[in-house]
Amino acid sequence: MIQDLHSHTYYSFCGKDTPESIVEAAIAGGIEVFGISDHNYGIGYARYDVFLSDEEQKLHKTYERTLKRYFDHINLIKEKYAGQIEVKRGIELCTLHDGVSFRSHSLPDDADISYFDYCLIENVDHPISVTKGDIFTYRKRLATPVAGIAHTDMFRFIRALGEDPLAYFSRMAEENIFWEMNVSYDSIHNYRIHQYMVDFFDSPEQQEIVRRSGVRVSIGFDGHRVEDYLPERVREYNDRLTALGILKPFE
Template sequence: MIVDLHAHTFYSGCGRDAPEALVLAMIHEGVEVFGITDHDYGIVERREEYVRTVRALAQKYQSKIRLLCGIEIATTPHHCLNATQDYAELDYCLIEHLDSPESVMQGDIVAFTKGFSCPVGIAHTDLFAFIKARNSDPFSYLSSLAQANIFWEMNVNFDSIHGYREHRYVKEFLESREQQQLVRASGIKISVGFDGHRMEDYLVDRVRDMNQRLSEMGITPYIPYAKQ
């Protein structure tokens, strides 16, 4: 199963692809479950149109791909929109900047997302370094996230927009049996995302490999429920 829960279209200021062209490209690449997660600060007042567009594509191509409608929420003061928004019509959201001292979450994602009526994921964050920095016990902390229905993203990006940089925490996780065991024991769910902004930069092999590696270590890549 090839699952990718993190992607941007022209609804993000930094994205360029039309949603339908992107979905067709993903079908061509063999992606089976695909989540579009444009930036909330790119969508702003176009939320209704955004959701309608993604839902229509989900229906149009339902025999070829399972398309999910998510959103990526920025939490630094510079980018942060109204934090009390309702995300009920979305299948899930990804949250950025948990480990930033500037984040309006102030390190407490459980409190911040308490009223959210969709699953919440932690985007591209070195969660083990974050846990260490706050002197928490990894097992207890991961368990508390699992209980709050918060999942953690393995971000496999490598593209021009991000300067062809890989996330080191992902490599560390793949090499650390201890971290893998803590994830399994705590029950926290793990998602896979490429975080693409340009479809010509998409590397499906990285997505496929991560899905496979997780499965091999007994962790099922997370797929949110589609609300339609």
């Protein structure tokens, strides 16, 4: 099954296109399961007046409303293209928060996202991540059926924690946490290849650990503009995972 579980629409500040146009590009590109995963802060701060407001209460109520409005829109898209592509309802969570800087974009503590099909969690290895490097506790609070760790060199992250990679990946598998492998090569990422992904596909040792642990790995282009999309790249890496005997989420 060819999957792409990482994409952005105009619900993200950094995304340009309508959900319709990115789904149509995925269909044309031979993608079978397509996840829309807009940034939580783009969705939550969807209205400029809210973005400017610092009234905690008002911000919070509207955050919930905008999350639901995004979810409802993705549901319409899912129905519209049913039979052509399986659309998954996702959200990408920034976990940066220091309470002061403009970069404090993490999900409000009690915002409910449990009704999404999945979430992607980013910045887990950053010093001001609200996860404090503990993906298991944070993942429980999110309560989505599955959750992915995005933009992270997992082998380096696990080594920095002093944990054993096989044991750590096995626990991820048990707790329905997958590793999102970012294969983007686009304007937003400055046409840069992600080294941890290249390392993984070059390393039979890493592949063996991942396969034995049973952790699922997803391929995500992390597209932000339809004109940058490279579905052949997504298909190629899906096929490489399948050839390695590694399962993807939603299989």
